[in-house]
Amino acid sequence: MKKDTSNINSLENEAIYIMREVAAQFERPVLLFSGGKDSITLVRLAVKAFYPAKVPFPLMHIDTGHNFPETIEFRDRLVEELGLELIVRNVQDSIDEGKVKEETGRYASRNQLQTTTLLDAIEEFKFDACIGGARRDEEKARAKERIFSVRDDFGQWDEKNQRPELFDMLNGQIDLGQNVRVFPISNWTELDVWSYIEKEKIEIPSIYFAHKRKVFLRDGMIWSADDEVVYRDDHEEVVEELVRFRTVGDMSCTAAVLSEATTISKVVEEIRESTISERGARIDDKRSEAAMEKRKQQGYF
């Protein structure tokens, strides 16, 4: 019997339902793929939702140029193996065109800049629905996000005027020029995602597992020592540590954690016992108490 008893099964059923609503209600949906574990999970859910047909929408990666090389390698292999369509748009192009300006200094990151590239790409392809892997448990502002979240012509989120979502019913009606951000794994926690990856035997990039890496310490966090991308003061000494990444954004805004977890089951165990939240390792969230809410209003995921 196909059952809906355990937590992870019911989350999977819900996410598949949402994927199918997207395909049915929108003309030009796209799955925003970052190469992180959450978007890899989305790809798996999309494949399961439409079997034996192909996933009826493309993936799009907004490449900051500061990604971990392992992520890009993994992305290309995944797309090829599953026969999916991939669109890539580069933040570097937005910089070259003078649309955004590269940040400088100690905490320089391209994380904020990708919003412009994303909004331009949405306009270029006339995407009316963008599927993303954001989860409500990640962050306070995301806890208020809807599953179908309407963005205006400027890609902005009006958090005070959100559509109520009742029962299973998702209202995807929009005007031309608007788009909907869709979050099929809204109700998943970090541990749920990992349990699912374990259960489904989903392959993920190697940086999620413990590996030796050249790093340096700043503000109590472990930064990847990649001098081309991450600014480092001379006094910030490079050491080699056994680390893994718990969340994967850009090298310039993702901190590593000390870890000996080399397999998925060890990672799951480690998260179960962890006392630090997932986004605690996100340098971009530390800018202010409302950092995420501000970025979301501007069109960030």
Place this chain on the structure above:
Amino acid sequence: MEVLKIATAGSVDDGKSTLIGRILYDTKSLTTDKLEAIEKTSKQRGYDYLDFSLATDGLVAEREQGITIDVAHIYFSTNKKSYIIADTPGHVEYTRNMVTGASTSQASIILIDARKGVIEQTNRHFFINNLLRIKDVVVAINKMDLVDYSEEVYNKIKADFEELMSKRDYQDQKITFIPVSALKGDNVVHKSENTPWYKGEALLEHLEQLDKADIYNVGTPRFPVQYVIRPKTEDFHDFRGYAGKVYGGNLSVGDDVIVLPSKTRSKIKDIYFYNEKYETASRRSSVTITLEDDINVSRGDMIVKENDLPTIDKQFTANVCWMDAEHLKPGTKYVVQHGVNKVLAKVDRINYKIHPDYSGVENNVTELKVNDIASVTFKLNKPIFYDQFKNHRTNGSFILIDSQSNNTVGAGFIQ
């Protein structure tokens, strides 16, 4: 491990966010960095205690005003269950958020300030919980520390609330009273020594023993077709699968079924979940079904068991919770989204407005304002296949969409 969704309701300052923060703290669900942030902000503001509401009030405006203005979802788990709490605001003007939060919940907590007792807002919160047929309701009488943990105060509030209960429509709703102090932690996660006269369980102990199977209303199977899967590949040349979620009961291979609205008969041939075939699809599973016969089925159609038809009609009457600033008026057209099916609807008449504080109904109503609840009759441009809400939570509910603004402007529960 199973997941339990809980809605919360309480008036401003009843301590709802504090209660949730307390649950997170006492179940050790707050991570070190979140706890540090709470400690830091509490100290900055000069409090001599930890302000747990900071754990949930996520938006800048909320932190500024110290109130909750939108539904926030909070996640935590124990060894027994995973919990999702929908933290819904309690002001009069936010009834829509409360209805929204309650619509996806299996249990709810209503907060009462022990110093204030049952107030008009409490009536409203209870009414909505009862209207949405939440099976298990906890009445948490909070701030017991401020009334010296008085059994007398607790009993008075309980008696007042029981008077409300006699007026409710859904009599089978289970109500449990618990005296708590969210701020001090009494009877939230751990039983308190301050209330030796209270013989029941602490709040979390109560939630831990709720049986989810018991909480869901089980009815008859309904399978609204969400999406038609036609791979058109060599391996699956003639494959025609109907993707959807099973509601109410189970469907099995070999079941005699009828497809609505065409009323064509067929049999379930295969049930797929991804690349595996199953004999039975249980409630709430997202499967793909194939039928024995090659018939025309599209999104919005419904597959049901032959001997178990829903009502098929071009009109219905429902309790509507109106959620838009523009008023609902007879003669106006809206889109009714009933599950995944959409039809055009016209408001035929407003039968009566219901006062959610249990002070009766009002006839001769010409329009509905935001947060009004009323019995409304609709006429549709084509038939839908529905059940009464009391028999089928999913197939008995719908939303109203304004075709100009595209907003969801109301929710309805078919009578």
